[in-house]
Amino acid sequence: MTQAPDFTLNHGENGDTLALTGSLLVSTVGMLDRRLRAVEAPVATLDLGGVTAIDTVGAWVCLRTMADTGAKLVNADDIATRLIEALGKVDDRKPVEELKRLPVWLRVPQKIGEAVVEMGTGAVGVVGFVGEMVLSIGPVLLHPTRVRWRALVHQMELVGVNALAIVGLMSFLVGIVITQQGAAQLRQFGAEIYTVNLVGRLTLRELGILMTAIMVAGRSGSAFAAELGTMKLTEEVDAMRTIGVGPMEVLILPRIMATVIMMPLLGIYSAVLGMIGGAFLAQFTLHIPFLTFLLRIREVVPTYDIWVGLIKGPVFGLIVALAGCYQGMQVRDNAEEVGKRTTAAVVLAIFTVIVLDAFFAVFFTEVGWA
Incomplete structure (x- = not known):
C-alpha cells in the first residue's frame, strides 16, 4: 500500500534538517510539493531515509527543494540518488541567452539572400523532377499496357x-x-x-x-x-x-x-x-x-x-x-x-x-x- 508522503523540519546545532517520509510518486507528491515550496531557506540537509518509493517526479521535487533551500542530500538509496543525479544534469534553470538580432540593414539583405538561395534550390529540384518524369514517360510510351x-x-x-x-x-x-x-x-x-x-x-x-x-x-x-x-x-x-x-x-x-x-x-x-x-x-x-x-x-x-x-x-x-x-x-x-x-x-x-x-x-x- 502506498504511504502518503510527509516531511518534518528538525532544528539542530549544525543546521536544520528536512526529513521526507512516505512514497514520492507522481500520484502522491502533489500536496507535498506545495507545502515544500513554503519552507524557508536555508536548510542544511535533505534526509530521504524515510522515503519508501520514489519516481522521476519525486526526484524532481527533491532536486527543486535542494536548489531552493541549499540543502545537501543524505540517506538516499541508490534509486533516489541515480534519479536525482540524472535530473541534475538537465539544468533547466539556466537563463536562456537572448539571441542578438541583426540590424535592419543587415536583416533585409540576409532575407533576400535566403530567398534567392531557396529559389535556386527549388528550381534545381523542379528540373530534376521534370527529368525524372520524362524518364518515366519513355517506358510507358513503349509499353502502353503499363x-x-x-x-x-x-x-x-x-x-x-x-x-x-x-x-x-x-x-x-x-x-x-x-x-x-x-x-x-x-x-x-x-x-x-x-x-x-x-x-x-x-x-x-x-x-x-x-x-x-x-x-x-x-x-x-x-x-x-x-x-x-x-x-x-x-x-x-x-x-x-x-x-x-x-x-x-x-x-x-x-x-x-x-x-x-x-x-x-x-x-x-x-x-x-x-x-x-x-x-x-x-x-x-x-x-x-x-x-x-x-x-x-x-x-x-x-x-x-x-x-x-x-x-x-x-x-x-x-x-x-x-x-x-x-x-x-x-x-x-x-x-x-x-x-x-x-x-x-x-x-x-x-x-x-x-x-x-x-x-x-x-x-x-x-x-x-x-
Whole structure:
C-alpha cells in the first residue's frame, strides 16, 4: 500500500534538517510539493531515509527543494540518488541567452539572400523532377499496357468532370461582368455593338482558359499536393518503392496526364459558358437577342482565337499538375509541411500560369494571331 508522503523540519546545532517520509510518486507528491515550496531557506540537509518509493517526479521535487533551500542530500538509496543525479544534469534553470538580432540593414539583405538561395534550390529540384518524369514517360510510351488506365480515368473525373459545375458558374458570371462593364464603357462612344467582339475574343483567348487554370490550380493542384504529401508522411510512397513500384509511374503520371487532357476541354467549356453569360445579360441591357449575340460571335471571332485557347490549355495543365505533384513529394517530417506545401503549390501554379500567359500574348501577337 502506498504511504502518503510527509516531511518534518528538525532544528539542530549544525543546521536544520528536512526529513521526507512516505512514497514520492507522481500520484502522491502533489500536496507535498506545495507545502515544500513554503519552507524557508536555508536548510542544511535533505534526509530521504524515510522515503519508501520514489519516481522521476519525486526526484524532481527533491532536486527543486535542494536548489531552493541549499540543502545537501543524505540517506538516499541508490534509486533516489541515480534519479536525482540524472535530473541534475538537465539544468533547466539556466537563463536562456537572448539571441542578438541583426540590424535592419543587415536583416533585409540576409532575407533576400535566403530567398534567392531557396529559389535556386527549388528550381534545381523542379528540373530534376521534370527529368525524372520524362524518364518515366519513355517506358510507358513503349509499353502502353503499363499505363494505369483506371487511375487516369479516375483523375480525369476528379480534375474535369467534378469541376464542371464550379467552372461553369464562374465563367457564366465572368461573362456577365465583362458584358456589363464593356457595354458601360463602349456606350460613351456609341459602340455598344462591339461588346460582342469584346466578350467573344476575351473569353476564347484569355479569360476562359486563364480563369480555368486558376480554378484548377486551387482545386486540383492543392489536392495533388495534399494527397501526395500525406502519402509521404504515412510512408506509403516508401512502401511502394520497397515492393518495386515506381511512385512516378503510379501516382504522378496519371495526375499529370489527366490534367493535361482535361485543361483544354475545360477551357473551351469555360469560354462557351462565358459567352452564354454575356449573351444572357446583353438581351436585357443591350436589347440584343440571345441567338443574335451568339451568331454575331461566330462572325467576329477569328478561328485562330480558338486555337490560342487550345494551345494554352495543355501547357497550363502541365504547369498546374507539376506544381501540385512536386510540392506534394517534397513534404518532410510533420503534418505542418502538408499545409505549407499545399499553399506553395497553388501559389507557384497560379504565378507561373500568369507569367506564361503574358509570354503567350506576346508570342501570338508576333506571329500575327492578335
